[in-house]
Amino acid sequence: MKLRDIASQIRAEVLSGEELLDDIDIECAYGADLMSDVLAFARPGSLLLTGLTNIQIVRTAQMLDLPAVVFVRGKKPQEAAVKLASQIKMPILLCHMSMFESCGILFQKGILPCHIPDRGV
Amino acid sequence: MEEYAILAGDFSAIGEASTKFKATLKMLGIPSDLVRRASVIAYEAEMNALIHGGGGVLRMTVYDDRLEIVARDEGPGIPDVSLAMQEGYSTATDEIRELGFGAGMGLPNIDRNADSLLIETEIDKGTTLLATVIFPSP
Numbered sequence: 001m002k003l004r005d006i007a008s009q010i011r012a013e014v015l016s017g018e019e020l021l022d023d024i025d026i027e028c029a030y031g032a033d034l035m036s037d038v039l040a041f042a043r044p045g046s047l048l049l050t051g052l053t054n055i056q057i058v059r060t061a062q063m064l065d066l067p068a069v070v071f072v073r074g075k076k077p078q079e080a081a082v083k084l085a086s087q088i089k090m091p092i093l094l095c096h097m098s099m100f101e102s103c104g105i106l107f108q109k110g111i112l113p114c115h116i117p118d119r120g121v
Numbered sequence: 122m123e124e125y126a127i128l129a130g131d132f133s134a135i136g137e138a139s140t141k142f143k144a145t146l147k148m149l150g151i152p153s154d155l156v157r158r159a160s161v162i163a164y165e166a167e168m169n170a171l172i173h174g175g176g177g178v179l180r181m182t183v184y185d186d187r188l189e190i191v192a193r194d195e196g197p198g199i200p201d202v203s204l205a206m207q208e209g210y211s212t213a214t215d216e217i218r219e220l221g222f223g224a225g226m227g228l229p230n231i232d233r234n235a236d237s238l239l240i241e242t243e244i245d246k247g248t249t250l251l252a253t254v255i256f257p258s259p
Contacts, residue, residue, distance in 0.1 A: 001258075033221060034221055034224050035220075035221035035222055036221070036222055036224035036225070036226035036227065036230070037224065037226060038221070038228050039161055039164070039165065039226065040226050040229070040230050040233070043147060044153075044154075044157060050221075052220070052221045054133075054220055054221070055133050055136075056132075056133075056135065056220060056221065056222070057221070059135070059136035059139075059140065059164070060136075061165070062136075062140065062143075063136070063139060063140075063143065063160040063161055063164045064157060064160075064161065065153065067155055080133060103210070
Protein backbone atom coordinates (compact mmCIF):
# COMPACT_ATOMS: atom_id res chain seq x y z
CA MET A 1 0.00 0.00 0.00
CA LYS A 2 1.29 3.46 -0.86
CA LEU A 3 2.28 5.54 2.11
CA ARG A 4 -0.24 8.15 0.98
CA ASP A 5 -3.06 5.59 1.34
CA ILE A 6 -1.74 4.56 4.74
CA ALA A 7 -1.81 8.18 5.88
CA SER A 8 -5.39 8.49 4.73
CA GLN A 9 -6.50 5.19 6.33
CA ILE A 10 -5.27 6.23 9.77
CA ARG A 11 -6.16 9.91 9.18
CA ALA A 12 -2.56 10.95 9.74
CA GLU A 13 -1.16 14.39 9.22
CA VAL A 14 2.05 14.56 7.17
CA LEU A 15 4.67 16.46 9.12
CA SER A 16 7.44 16.06 6.57
CA GLY A 17 8.22 14.20 3.37
CA GLU A 18 4.86 14.89 1.66
CA GLU A 19 6.55 14.67 -1.74
CA LEU A 20 7.68 11.09 -1.03
CA LEU A 21 4.30 9.57 -0.11
CA ASP A 22 3.57 8.18 -3.57
CA ASP A 23 7.04 6.67 -3.95
CA ILE A 24 6.96 4.48 -0.85
CA ASP A 25 5.20 1.14 -0.88
CA ILE A 26 4.56 -0.55 2.45
CA GLU A 27 3.93 -4.27 2.89
CA CYS A 28 4.51 -4.73 6.60
CA ALA A 29 4.66 -2.68 9.76
CA TYR A 30 6.08 -2.85 13.25
CA GLY A 31 4.52 -1.03 16.20
CA ALA A 32 6.59 -0.55 19.35
CA ASP A 33 7.77 1.89 21.97
CA LEU A 34 10.83 -0.23 22.55
CA MET A 35 13.56 0.56 20.07
CA SER A 36 15.56 -2.45 21.23
CA ASP A 37 12.73 -4.66 19.96
CA VAL A 38 12.48 -2.73 16.73
CA LEU A 39 16.19 -3.36 16.15
CA ALA A 40 15.65 -7.05 16.84
CA PHE A 41 12.48 -7.74 14.89
CA ALA A 42 11.54 -5.08 12.33
CA ARG A 43 12.05 -6.07 8.72
CA PRO A 44 13.73 -3.70 6.26
CA GLY A 45 11.13 -1.74 4.34
CA SER A 46 8.58 -1.89 7.18
CA LEU A 47 6.66 1.08 8.46
CA LEU A 48 7.46 1.97 12.06
CA LEU A 49 4.66 3.08 14.40
CA THR A 50 5.71 4.43 17.78
CA GLY A 51 4.70 6.73 20.61
CA LEU A 52 8.25 7.76 21.48
CA THR A 53 9.49 11.07 20.13
CA ASN A 54 13.27 11.31 20.46
CA ILE A 55 15.87 11.46 17.71
CA GLN A 56 16.85 7.82 18.28
CA ILE A 57 13.54 6.74 16.75
CA VAL A 58 14.64 8.19 13.42
CA ARG A 59 18.16 6.79 13.80
CA THR A 60 16.78 3.32 14.57
CA ALA A 61 14.60 3.49 11.46
CA GLN A 62 17.57 4.67 9.43
CA MET A 63 19.81 1.79 10.58
CA LEU A 64 17.19 -0.77 9.55
CA ASP A 65 16.20 0.85 6.24
CA LEU A 66 12.68 1.55 7.48
CA PRO A 67 11.29 4.13 5.04
CA ALA A 68 8.93 6.14 7.25
CA VAL A 69 7.73 6.65 10.84
CA VAL A 70 4.21 7.19 12.20
CA PHE A 71 4.01 8.86 15.61
CA VAL A 72 0.83 7.64 17.30
CA ARG A 73 -1.30 8.86 20.25
CA GLY A 74 -0.93 12.42 18.96
CA LYS A 75 2.71 12.52 20.01
CA LYS A 76 4.86 15.14 18.32
CA PRO A 77 8.45 14.16 17.54
CA GLN A 78 11.20 16.34 18.95
CA GLU A 79 12.63 18.99 16.67
CA ALA A 80 15.97 17.18 16.27
CA ALA A 81 14.10 14.04 15.15
CA VAL A 82 12.12 15.93 12.51
CA LYS A 83 15.25 17.70 11.28
CA LEU A 84 17.15 14.44 10.86
CA ALA A 85 14.19 12.78 9.15
CA SER A 86 13.98 15.65 6.65
CA GLN A 87 17.71 15.40 5.97
CA ILE A 88 17.52 11.71 5.16
CA LYS A 89 14.20 12.01 3.32
CA MET A 90 12.20 9.90 5.74
CA PRO A 91 8.52 10.93 5.84
CA ILE A 92 7.03 11.61 9.26
CA LEU A 93 3.31 11.07 9.89
CA LEU A 94 1.34 12.16 12.94
CA CYS A 95 -1.63 10.03 13.95
CA HIS A 96 -4.04 10.82 16.76
CA MET A 97 -5.19 7.24 17.19
CA SER A 98 -3.78 4.85 19.77
CA MET A 99 -1.13 2.33 18.78
CA PHE A 100 -3.78 -0.41 18.94
CA GLU A 101 -6.26 1.36 16.72
CA SER A 102 -3.77 2.56 14.11
CA CYS A 103 -2.13 -0.86 13.85
CA GLY A 104 -5.56 -2.53 13.83
CA ILE A 105 -6.76 -0.48 10.89
CA LEU A 106 -3.61 -1.11 8.89
CA PHE A 107 -3.76 -4.84 9.65
CA GLN A 108 -7.37 -4.93 8.52
CA LYS A 109 -6.37 -3.23 5.28
CA GLY A 110 -3.81 -5.94 4.56
CA ILE A 111 -0.56 -4.60 6.00
CA LEU A 112 1.37 -7.58 7.34
CA PRO A 113 3.22 -8.03 10.63
CA CYS A 114 6.99 -8.47 10.65
CA HIS A 115 7.83 -12.08 11.22
CA ILE A 116 9.07 -12.70 14.72
CA PRO A 117 11.20 -15.81 14.77
CA ASP A 118 10.16 -18.52 17.19
CA ARG A 119 11.60 -17.39 20.49
CA GLY A 120 11.98 -20.96 21.70
CA VAL A 121 10.65 -20.02 25.14
CA MET B 122 39.36 1.95 8.87
CA GLU B 123 37.16 4.49 10.58
CA GLU B 124 37.16 5.40 14.24
CA TYR B 125 34.90 7.66 16.30
CA ALA B 126 34.78 8.75 19.91
CA ILE B 127 31.57 8.07 21.86
CA LEU B 128 31.22 10.93 24.31
CA ALA B 129 29.85 10.33 27.80
CA GLY B 130 26.36 11.62 28.46
CA ASP B 131 25.65 12.67 24.88
CA PHE B 132 22.60 10.53 24.25
CA SER B 133 21.35 12.53 21.28
CA ALA B 134 24.62 11.94 19.41
CA ILE B 135 24.31 8.17 19.67
CA GLY B 136 24.05 6.69 16.22
CA GLU B 137 26.10 9.38 14.50
CA ALA B 138 29.14 7.12 14.24
CA SER B 139 26.99 4.19 13.07
CA THR B 140 25.37 6.44 10.48
CA LYS B 141 28.79 7.35 9.10
CA PHE B 142 29.81 3.67 9.05
CA LYS B 143 26.66 2.85 7.17
CA ALA B 144 27.35 5.53 4.57
CA THR B 145 30.89 4.22 4.09
CA LEU B 146 29.71 0.63 3.65
CA LYS B 147 27.09 1.70 1.11
CA MET B 148 29.73 3.67 -0.76
CA LEU B 149 31.95 0.58 -0.86
CA GLY B 150 29.11 -1.31 -2.53
CA ILE B 151 28.63 -3.85 0.28
CA PRO B 152 25.28 -5.72 -0.13
CA SER B 153 22.43 -4.02 1.72
CA ASP B 154 21.64 -6.91 4.10
CA LEU B 155 25.25 -6.94 5.30
CA VAL B 156 25.22 -3.15 5.62
CA ARG B 157 22.10 -3.41 7.74
CA ARG B 158 23.58 -6.10 9.99
CA ALA B 159 26.76 -4.08 10.47
CA SER B 160 24.72 -0.93 11.18
CA VAL B 161 22.65 -2.63 13.88
CA ILE B 162 25.81 -4.03 15.49
CA ALA B 163 27.52 -0.64 15.44
CA TYR B 164 24.44 1.17 16.75
CA GLU B 165 23.83 -1.26 19.62
CA ALA B 166 27.53 -1.24 20.49
CA GLU B 167 27.60 2.54 20.44
CA MET B 168 24.53 2.60 22.69
CA ASN B 169 26.08 0.10 25.12
CA ALA B 170 29.37 1.97 25.32
CA LEU B 171 27.50 5.13 26.25
CA ILE B 172 24.87 3.65 28.57
CA HIS B 173 27.12 1.27 30.46
CA GLY B 174 30.68 2.25 29.64
CA GLY B 175 30.45 6.01 30.06
CA GLY B 176 31.61 6.58 26.50
CA GLY B 177 34.47 5.09 24.55
CA VAL B 178 35.62 4.42 21.02
CA LEU B 179 33.90 2.75 18.07
CA ARG B 180 36.04 1.46 15.22
CA MET B 181 35.18 -0.29 12.00
CA THR B 182 37.68 -1.96 9.71
CA VAL B 183 36.76 -3.40 6.32
CA TYR B 184 38.86 -6.25 4.94
CA ASP B 185 38.49 -8.13 1.65
CA ASP B 186 36.53 -10.96 3.24
CA ARG B 187 34.98 -9.43 6.37
CA LEU B 188 34.37 -6.35 8.43
CA GLU B 189 35.16 -5.90 12.07
CA ILE B 190 33.50 -3.58 14.54
CA VAL B 191 35.28 -2.87 17.79
CA ALA B 192 33.70 -0.95 20.66
CA ARG B 193 35.93 -0.14 23.60
CA ASP B 194 35.04 1.57 26.84
CA GLU B 195 36.72 2.12 30.17
CA GLY B 196 33.58 1.57 32.18
CA PRO B 197 32.84 -0.77 35.09
CA GLY B 198 33.09 -4.00 33.06
CA ILE B 199 30.50 -6.78 32.83
CA PRO B 200 30.47 -9.04 35.93
CA ASP B 201 28.65 -11.92 34.20
CA VAL B 202 28.84 -11.95 30.39
CA SER B 203 26.54 -14.96 29.97
CA LEU B 204 23.86 -13.16 32.00
CA ALA B 205 24.31 -10.00 29.91
CA MET B 206 23.84 -12.10 26.77
CA GLN B 207 20.38 -13.21 27.91
CA GLU B 208 17.48 -11.46 26.22
CA GLY B 209 15.72 -9.18 28.68
CA TYR B 210 18.54 -8.91 31.19
CA SER B 211 19.51 -5.27 31.63
CA THR B 212 21.12 -2.95 34.13
CA ALA B 213 20.12 0.23 32.26
CA THR B 214 18.66 3.17 34.18
CA ASP B 215 15.02 4.27 34.01
CA GLU B 216 16.11 7.35 32.06
CA ILE B 217 17.49 5.18 29.27
CA ARG B 218 14.41 2.93 29.35
CA GLU B 219 12.13 5.91 28.91
CA LEU B 220 13.97 6.64 25.68
CA GLY B 221 13.11 3.19 24.34
CA PHE B 222 16.35 1.38 25.07
CA GLY B 223 17.81 -0.71 27.86
CA ALA B 224 15.46 -3.62 27.33
CA GLY B 225 18.22 -6.18 27.51
CA MET B 226 18.27 -6.81 23.78
CA GLY B 227 21.51 -5.06 22.85
CA LEU B 228 24.08 -7.83 23.19
CA PRO B 229 21.70 -10.55 21.90
CA ASN B 230 21.00 -8.29 18.90
CA ILE B 231 24.69 -7.86 18.23
CA ASP B 232 25.20 -11.60 18.54
CA ARG B 233 22.33 -12.29 16.15
CA ASN B 234 23.74 -9.99 13.48
CA ALA B 235 27.40 -10.93 13.82
CA ASP B 236 29.11 -14.04 12.46
CA SER B 237 31.33 -14.00 15.50
CA LEU B 238 31.37 -12.01 18.72
CA LEU B 239 34.12 -11.68 21.26
CA ILE B 240 33.76 -9.78 24.53
CA GLU B 241 36.72 -9.03 26.76
CA THR B 242 35.81 -7.41 30.03
CA GLU B 243 37.50 -6.64 33.30
CA ILE B 244 35.81 -5.23 36.38
CA ASP B 245 36.60 -1.52 36.87
CA LYS B 246 38.81 -1.55 33.78
CA GLY B 247 36.36 -1.67 30.90
CA THR B 248 34.98 -3.74 28.08
CA THR B 249 36.07 -4.40 24.51
CA LEU B 250 33.66 -5.93 22.05
CA LEU B 251 34.76 -7.34 18.70
CA ALA B 252 32.05 -8.30 16.24
CA THR B 253 32.80 -9.72 12.80
CA VAL B 254 30.59 -9.89 9.73
CA ILE B 255 31.90 -12.22 7.05
CA PHE B 256 31.28 -11.39 3.38
CA PRO B 257 29.93 -14.34 1.44
CA SER B 258 32.45 -15.58 -1.13
CA PRO B 259 31.53 -14.42 -4.64
